[in-house]
Amino acid sequence: MAKIALMVGTVYGAAEYVAEQALPLLASFDHEVSFYNDAKLDNVLAFDADIWLVITSTTGDGDIPDNLFPFYLELQNRFPLLTGKRFAVVALGDSSYDTFCGAGEQFRSLLLELQGTELAPMLRIDAGETLEPETLALPWLEQCFSAV
Known part of the structure; x- marks a missing residue:
């Protein structure tokens, strides 16, 4: 069993729908999941997850959705080291744009x-x-x- 912090970035609801579908799947493996649709760094850190899972769509020109961008900025500014923590990213995008899955790429890099x-x-x-x-x-x- 692992503790999983699930952060979602969505504009039109597709990423949120994927995350909602993921919740019972993750629970079926006896994982404890905390779902963050409007993530705050202090709340995520307090949960003390073993794994961070980010499911995000991309908006604009490779941008992070508005509901997840403040969390991204908090991570950038406060820079909490995640040594020993694992993460996974599911990125939704459109390959007809030059910045295909840009939000996921930014999160992965950070x-x-x-x-x-x-x-x-x-x-x-x-x-x-x-x-x-x-x-x-x-x-x-x-x-x-x-x-x-």
């Missing part, structure tokens, strides 16, 4: 900079190819989190 260890390579889901991102995300999450 979490690596904070000395987190990537649990699995970032999952990039292309809205141009997949209308239901959960069909790709859930099997990936099952593979990543079933053995944790």
Whole structure:
């Protein structure tokens, strides 16, 4: 069993829907999950998760959604080292843009900079190819989190 902090960045609800679908899957592996739709760094740190899971869409020109951007800035500014913590990122985007999955890329880079260890390579889901991102995300999450 692991403690998982699940942070979501969403604009139109797709990333939030994927995260909501992930909750029962993660619980089925006896993981304790704390869901953050409007994450605050102090709350996430207080939960003391073993694994940070970020599920985020990309908006604008590779930008992090408004509900997750303040959390990203808190991480950047306060720079809490995540040594010994693992993380995973599910990024939703559209490959017709130059900044495909830019929000996920930014989070992945920052979490690596904070000395987190990537649990699995970032999952990039292309809205141009997949209308239901959960069909790709859930099997990936099952593979990543079933053995944790």
